[in-house]
Amino acid sequence: MFAELRRMNTRQVALQVLNILTIVSTALMIWKGLAISLNTESPIVVVLSGSMRPGFDRGDLLILSLPQNDPIEVNDICVFKLPGRDVPIVHRVIKLHDDAITGKQFLLTKGDNNTRDDRGLYDYKQMWINREHIVGKVKGFVPYIGMLTILMNDYPWLKFALLGVIGLFVLVHRE
Template sequence: MNIASAKRADKFSFATVIGVVLILILTPVLVVNFTLIFKSFVYPNEVPGFLGYKPFIVLTGSMEPAFSSGDLVIVKEVEANNLQLDDIIAFREGNAVITHRIIEFEQNGSSYRFITKGDNNNIEDRRPVNVEQLEGQYIFRIRNLGNFAMFMQTPVGMALFIALPLLSFLLYDITRRTVHQRRQAQQTKNLEAELKKIQSQILTLDRFAKN
């Protein structure tokens, strides 16, 4: 293999690696995107989740320093009887979702409620939380991703959320095809040059034979 061929092979291999990386990254993103969008249409009054996990945007500083306004928190669906004191839970309060810490349990026979409070608040929340209000248990946060997530909930953001992975796949496919076509064209060119060389050698041998 000559130097030019080696360089072309390296470029082709690099494009292949990039393609594999894009597929590994973007395929899960597309699956999650379509799942969340589908669930948001089917269950408009519920927060869409994926594999039992739900994202929530923090709008206030009531839980500082655990997490701050503008953060994105991830909660996991959990059975109410598995929760303990000091756990942080997300629960519905009217049209909003609040993420506060459990400071007390209130039990009445077989049913119970949670008394919650924001870490940065001076008093506990006004009303106890019923089991039916529970959205999940806080798992972790992603700093400052909430504002970006709010943008992604707009029509433009939703369109980009779907379009960007698709465009990435499309650009990769175009690049892959272009590289393949150039490689094929170069191989054809090399083959034609080799044929001309052989024809020239045959003509030379033919002249020697006649002489």
């Protein structure tokens, strides 16, 4: 592999680096474009658990949207992120509570495959979440396409193996 790199002149190496940077920047532009058009910081998420079965399985890729004027209603499937937690949660809204004083809307969520609501997941003594916690509402999904992401998180060495295989493929099949 390194012998191939040594045989390449500076211009060929620069071209390979530019190709990789183009691919990365294109992916970032697509991500940012989706985020802006769907009005959410995270337009695509992967289901990490079985709490929403049978609707969504582990590894399903969810497409999210959060229009400004689109109210959240009972039975909407939302992705929310709690303060201090890195992983967003995908669950269904089961109850709403509107506070007349503050004008805020409060939500209670539950996974379809769970026996209890999510109050055990919320912060201590927190009974509801509010719209600020919502990352987006599920608008569509692609089954199992996110399993690669789950596998790479469960087995970190797999990331490097995949990068190595791709690198070898590029070096062997370059023109």
